[in-house]
Amino acid sequence: MAKRIDVSDLNVYYGSFKAVEGVTMTVEPRSVTAFIGPSGCGKSTFLRTLNRMHEVIPGGRVEGKVMLDDQDLYGSGVDPVAVRRTVGMVFQRPNPFPTMSIYDNVAAGLKLNGIKGKKKLDEVVEKSLHGANLWNEVKDRLNKPGAGLSGGQQQRLCIARAIAVEPQVLLMDEPCSALDPISTLAIEDLISELKSKYTIVIVTHNMQQAARVSDQTAFFNLAATGKPGKLIEIADTQKIFSNPSVKATEDYISGRFG
Amino acid sequence: MSSNTVRMTDVAIVDEPRSTKPAGATDGPATADSGGSGGRRSPSPVFGHPARAREVKDHLARVVMWLAFLLALVPLVWILWTVLSQGYHLLLQSEWWTNSQKGITSRREGGGAVHAIQGTLIQGLTTAVISVPIGVMTAIYLVEYGRGKFAKAVSFMVDILTGIPSIVAGLFIYAVWVTTLGLQRVGFAVCLALVMLMVPVIVRSTEEMLKLVPNELREASYALGVPKWKTIMKVVLPTAFSGIVTGVLLGLARVMGETAPLLILGPYTKAIATDLFGGYMATLPTMINQDRSESLQPAVDRVWAAALTLILLVLLLNIAGRVVARFGSVRK
Ligand SMILES: Nc1ncnc2c1ncn2[C@@H]1O[C@H](COP(=O)(O)OP(=O)(O)OP(=O)(O)O)[C@@H](O)[C@H]1O
Ligand SMILES: [Mg+2]
Numbered sequence: 383m384a385k386r387i388d389v390s391d392l393n394v395y396y397g398s399f400k401a402v403e404g405v406t407m408t409v410e411p412r413s414v415t416a417f418i419g420p421s422g423c424g425k426s427t428f429l430r431t432l433n434r435m436h437e438v439i440p441g442g443r444v445e446g447k448v449m450l451d452d453q454d455l456y457g458s459g460v461d462p463v464a465v466r467r468t469v470g471m472v473f474q475r476p477n478p479f480p481t482m483s484i485y486d487n488v489a490a491g492l493k494l495n496g497i498k499g500k501k502k503l504d505e506v507v508e509k510s511l512h513g514a515n516l517w518n519e520v521k522d523r524l525n526k527p528g529a530g531l532s533g534g535q536q537q538r539l540c541i542a543r544a545i546a547v548e549p550q551v552l553l554m555d556e557p558c559s560a561l562d563p564i565s566t567l568a569i570e571d572l573i574s575e576l577k578s579k580y581t582i583v584i585v586t587h588n589m590q591q592a593a594r595v596s597d598q599t600a601f602f603n604l605a606a607t608g609k610p611g612k613l614i615e616i617a618d619t620q621k622i623f624s625n626p627s628v629k630a631t632e633d634y635i636s637g638r639f640g
Numbered sequence: 641m642s643s644n645t646v647r648m649t650d651v652a653i654v655d656e657p658r659s660t661k662p663a664g665a666t667d668g669p670a671t672a673d674s675g676g677s678g679g680r681r682s683p684s685p686v687f688g689h690p691a692r693a694r695e696v697k698d699h700l701a702r703v704v705m706w707l708a709f710l711l712a713l714v715p716l717v718w719i720l721w722t723v724l725s726q727g728y729h730l731l732l733q734s735e736w737w738t739n740s741q742k743g744i745t746s747r748r749e750g751g752g753a754v755h756a757i758q759g760t761l762i763q764g765l766t767t768a769v770i771s772v773p774i775g776v777m778t779a780i781y782l783v784e785y786g787r788g789k790f791a792k793a794v795s796f797m798v799d800i801l802t803g804i805p806s807i808v809a810g811l812f813i814y815a816v817w818v819t820t821l822g823l824q825r826v827g828f829a830v831c832l833a834l835v836m837l838m839v840p841v842i843v844r845s846t847e848e849m850l851k852l853v854p855n856e857l858r859e860a861s862y863a864l865g866v867p868k869w870k871t872i873m874k875v876v877l878p879t880a881f882s883g884i885v886t887g888v889l890l891g892l893a894r895v896m897g898e899t900a901p902l903l904i905l906g907p908y909t910k911a912i913a914t915d916l917f918g919g920y921m922a923t924l925p926t927m928i929n930q931d932r933s934e935s936l937q938p939a940v941d942r943v944w945a946a947a948l949t950l951i952l953l954v955l956l957l958n959i960a961g962r963v964v965a966r967f968g969s970v971r972k
Pocket of ligand 1: 421
């Protein structure tokens, strides 16, 4: 099910501003890839090009190629809406739908895409909540509003919502930055579990987190503000953290800048 | 957090009248930070004695705000009291709510206002039924799709419509309906003029509500592979729903009290008439206008009572708007 991502020579623009330049990388299926780098270097921007969320922003456009197995995401005739069904996303701040119950939040992706049938939905909701390690905490209040959960629970609800549509790739943009250490650990455990089924890409500012959860790590940097961000180095997480081949990576990881 | 935004919403539209009340002037704790009572306390060792001048200025500002508040309140209370005291006794008679004025002359007492209440409600609802889709859809276009010159032009048009005096709207419809198309003056023509007045109100209030829906919710929905139109229908509109309803009710309240287009396009009748295309049709404003210059007591009484009925109707809509705003908003 999980798919390989192949990015070659990708430039990302906001209008005339080039935010990210010349990214080439491969993400293996059933692995976790972490993006690290200083603020503003284009990690979120690049991440959002992987499910064509970037073009939701007025003026947002992309040059280059993103392949999902042998499908070109930006090929002509490719429906961005279909792409987003295949490549799910979890955001920095938990954002459950405030008008919907916990159940409806998880079922939202299916319901809004016209899938009906209570039995099927019940099944998917339970499975997804189990998958997000949230079932035991919410099984008695599935009909209560999703916004009534704690921040960490809300984030896991958002993960359940994302995996309910059975994507092949899961993108996570700083999913733990709004959470306490306990919830963070819960989500990290979850990521390690989800790895067996999905290809996962996660943006994080937390070096330990990158070291703990990821198989490979990509370091982004930018020469100066106003200049586009670039991919400096991508390698096995172990190698990046013990013996990076670029000086800037080592400086960043050891906290000497950024 | 989105529930906060929805609550802000309520404040944005509903609480306008509250702003006439000087904040802090009425509640006691405000004195605590003003330093006004500092003179009586022993001076703080760190911050010293509050400056005399600041104390005086503080009191002065408070007095001025109170005066402004009272000044704004006086005419309001005056009007309410006059209308209430002159009109209430007719409203207590059941006949007022069950009969029309058919066959009743200025000289005679009796009869009711059903014909006018019905007319006002029918015309108001028809106006709303036409205005709400146009207004809400325009707002959706402006907030969710509108980019570039065309959207700017639409937004500018809405601004212009907002500023149109009601008599101009009435005359414009007269020019189209009667002069150009050669049709009769009927209730429906009134509705068209009222639509011109109500649409911009709905566009603006709905726009505000839609803008308050956090972008993150839209993105969350897109990221699930939900198309844009469905995101708007199933995520954005439900989140903004109570705010939109409140805006519509307040717009309706405003339009129901409108008089100029009625005088131009809606000839009065004393009998019950419910056909929007049937010509004569009574409404509360035209009922008031009808006997406005009468000096005979029964007619004068009816004018006051009709005025009070209209005020109550508008008040009811305002209250309904607030109730929806309060209880319809998304709760944690
Ligand atoms: N909507 C936007 N419109 C225009 N420019 C944007 C927009 N969003 C981001 N940018 C710019 O693109 C560049 C990259 O931003 P991005 O959000 O991808 O950085 P980031 O690496 O995710 O930073 P952080 O670690 O703080 O999240 C920045 O220079 C930013 O100012
Ligand atoms: Mg970011």
